[in-house]
Amino acid sequence: MASAISANRAELLAIANSVATEKMIDKSIVIEAMEEAIQKSARNRYGAENDIRAKLDPRTGDLRLWRVVEVVEEVEDYFKQVDLKQAEKLQPGAKVGDFLVDPLPPVDLGRIDAQSAKQVIFQKVRDAERDRQYEEFKDRAGEVITGVIKSVEFGHVIVNLGRAEGVIRRDQQIPREVPRVGERVRAWIMKVERQNRGPQIFLSRAHPEFMKKLFAQEVPEIYDGIIEIKAAARDPGSRAKIGVISRDSSIDPVGACVGMKGSRVQAVVQELQGEKIDIIPWSEDTATFVVNALQPATVSRVVIDEEESRIEVVVPDDQLSLAIGRRGQNVRLASSLTGSAIDIMTEAEASEKRQKEFAERSKMFEEELDVDETLSQLLVAEGFSELEEVAYIDIAELAAIEGFDEELGQELQSRALEALERREEAQREERRGLGVEDDLAELPHLTEAMLVTLGKAGIKTLDDLADLATDELIAKKRGGEQRRRNNNPNETRRDRERSERSEDKGGVLGEYGLSEEQGNEIIMAARAHWFEDEPANEEAAHAESSQ
Numbered sequence: 001m002a003s004a005i006s007a008n009r010a011e012l013l014a015i016a017n018s019v020a021t022e023k024m025i026d027k028s029i030v031i032e033a034m035e036e037a038i039q040k041s042a043r044n045r046y047g048a049e050n051d052i053r054a055k056l057d058p059r060t061g062d063l064r065l066w067r068v069v070e071v072v073e074e075v076e077d078y079f080k081q082v083d084l085k086q087a088e089k090l091q092p093g094a095k096v097g098d099f100l101v102d103p104l105p106p107v108d109l110g111r112i113d114a115q116s117a118k119q120v121i122f123q124k125v126r127d128a129e130r131d132r133q134y135e136e137f138k139d140r141a142g143e144v145i146t147g148v149i150k151s152v153e154f155g156h157v158i159v160n161l162g163r164a165e166g167v168i169r170r171d172q173q174i175p176r177e178v179p180r181v182g183e184r185v186r187a188w189i190m191k192v193e194r195q196n197r198g199p200q201i202f203l204s205r206a207h208p209e210f211m212k213k214l215f216a217q218e219v220p221e222i223y224d225g226i227i228e229i230k231a232a233a234r235d236p237g238s239r240a241k242i243g244v245i246s247r248d249s250s251i252d253p254v255g256a257c258v259g260m261k262g263s264r265v266q267a268v269v270q271e272l273q274g275e276k277i278d279i280i281p282w283s284e285d286t287a288t289f290v291v292n293a294l295q296p297a298t299v300s301r302v303v304i305d306e307e308e309s310r311i312e313v314v315v316p317d318d319q320l321s322l323a324i325g326r327r328g329q330n331v332r333l334a335s336s337l338t339g340s341a342i343d344i345m346t347e348a349e350a351s352e353k354r355q356k357e358f359a360e361r362s363k364m365f366e367e368e369l370d371v372d373e374t375l376s377q378l379l380v381a382e383g384f385s386e387l388e389e390v391a392y393i394d395i396a397e398l399a400a401i402e403g404f405d406e407e408l409g410q411e412l413q414s415r416a417l418e419a420l421e422r423r424e425e426a427q428r429e430e431r432r433g434l435g436v437e438d439d440l441a442e443l444p445h446l447t448e449a450m451l452v453t454l455g456k457a458g459i460k461t462l463d464d465l466a467d468l469a470t471d472e473l474i475a476k477k478r479g480g481e482q483r484r485r486n487n488n489p490n491e492t493r494r495d496r497e498r499s500e501r502s503e504d505k506g507g508v509l510g511e512y513g514l515s516e517e518q519g520n521e522i523i524m525a526a527r528a529h530w531f532e533d534e535p536a537n538e539e540a541a542h543a544e545s546s547q
Helices: 009-023 027-046 084-090 111-137 208-218 253-258 260-271 286-293 317-324 326-338 347-368 373-381 387-392 395-399 406-433 448-456 462-466 470-474 493-504 516-546
Strands: 052-056 063-071 099-103 144-153 156-160 165-168 184-195 198-204 227-235 239-246 276-281 301-305 310-315 341-346
Touching: 027 052, 027 063, 027 111, 063 084, 111 184, 111 198, 144 165, 144 208, 156 184, 165 184, 184 208, 208 227, 208 239, 208 260, 227 253, 227 326, 239 253, 239 286, 239 326, 253 260, 253 276, 260 276, 276 286, 286 301, 286 310, 286 326, 310 317, 310 347, 317 326, 317 341, 326 341, 341 347, 347 373, 347 387, 347 406, 387 406, 395 406, 406 448, 462 516, 470 516
Parallel strands: 165 198, 239 276, 310 341
Antiparallel strands: 052 063, 063 099, 144 156, 144 184, 156 165, 184 198, 227 239, 301 310
C-alpha cells in the first residue's frame, strides 16, 4: 500500500479495485481513503496549517492537488488567506470573501510519509469493513448460522463466519462439549452489537431457541407453521423439554417431531451432544400441561394458585423421586416450561398440609369469633379461610349453610367485623410503635397491615415511600421451581442457597397482591407533596432575588 501514493495512475486504480474486492467494500471508500492519505502527506510537506485538498478521479486515475485560500482585505493567516492583489493572479475578477483554488504540484512522498499514508488507508478500510459487517449481521439475530472454530480464548470460542467473526461465550456453550480449532459448528445468533472494536456477534448453543430452530430445520411441519413449539426449556447437554401443538387435527405434533423411528429427534439430539429431549403435547389448560410436563412421573392432583403464579402438584409416594428428577432437574424444567413455580408433595404430605391448614383456620375462627370448635370447623369445611370472607359475604349465603339461620349469620358477621376492627387497631398501634407517620395512612390502597410491613422495611415517611419505584413496592416474590428439599438428597447446599436467594426477590408489599395501577397510585400520592412545595420555593427564591 505504501507504493500506492507514488504509483502511476493505472496502479492507483488497480490497488483501489483490489482492496475493494478483497474487503468487499465500496470502491469509493477506498478512493476516499487514498485522497485523505494524500492530503495528510501533502500537509506534512507544505505545512499542516494549509487547507489542502486532493482529488483522485476513479475512472482515469488523474490526481489533482490544491490549496484553498480565502480572499480578504488584510491578510492575518498567510496559509489560508490572500489579499486582492495576489487573488488577481490566481483568478482575475476575484472579490473579497471568495474562496480560490491554488493548484499545487504533486508531491513525491518519502518513506515516512508513505507509511503514514498507508496507516490512514488501512484505518479507513478497516472502519468501512466493520460497518459492512454490522450492516450484514444486524438483522440476523435469531438465525442459526454455521462457522468454523478459529480459536478458543479463556474458554470463549471464536467462530469464523466467513465475512465476520462471532463468539460463543463460556456460559452459552454446551457443558462437557470440547471445541476444537478447525471444526465446523452450528450456533444461534443471540444478538449483534456495534462496538468500538467492531461489531460483536454473540452466538449460543445452550439457549432454548437454538433447539427450537434445530427442530424447525428437521421437521418440515414446524417450518411450515403447521406445528408450533409453544414452550421450551433446557438443561444444556443433559435434558430438555418442549411443548408442541398442531394446527391440523390430523397431524400428531409429538409423532411429527419424533419422526420415523425417531430419526428427526435423533438428529437434534446428536447436534446437542446427546441431550435427552422430552416432547410434550402443549395444552391451554394449565393443569393438563403441568401433568404432561412432569412426565414420566404420574400426577394425582394439581392445585393452581393464579395470584402467586404457583402450582401445587401431588404425586403418589413411589413417584416422588421421579417427579423431582436427579438434582431437581425434572421439576426445574417443568417449572421453566410452564412459567410457574411448582411445589411437589406426596399424598401423605398433602393430606397433612390440608389437616394443618384446617386446624389453623378453625382455631383462628374459634378465637376471633368466640365460637365453639364445631362451628368454627363447619365454617372452614364450607370454604371460609379469612375473617373478611365471613364479614362481607351476603347474609343469605351464610344462612343457607346447613344448621345456620339468618340470626346466626348476622351474629357471625357482627363478630367478624368487631374482630377485624380489633386486628386493625392492634396493627395501628404496632405501626405507630415502628415510627410510621400517620401521613402514610392517608394514602390510597394502604391498609394498617401494609403500613406495618413498610415500617419493618424502614419505610416510615412520605419521602421514604416516594423514593421507591413501583416494582420495588409491589413486585411479587418470584421463587424458582419448588422442590421437596427434605426428601431430595441430591440437592446441594449451593442449589438451596440459590433457590433461597431467588425466593427473597420481590417488592416490599409483594405479598399483598397489589396491581401495577394501584402501586403507581400509591407512589404518585406519596410524591404529591414534592410538587406542592415547588411554587412556595419558587416564590421564596423570587422574593430573595428582588431584594
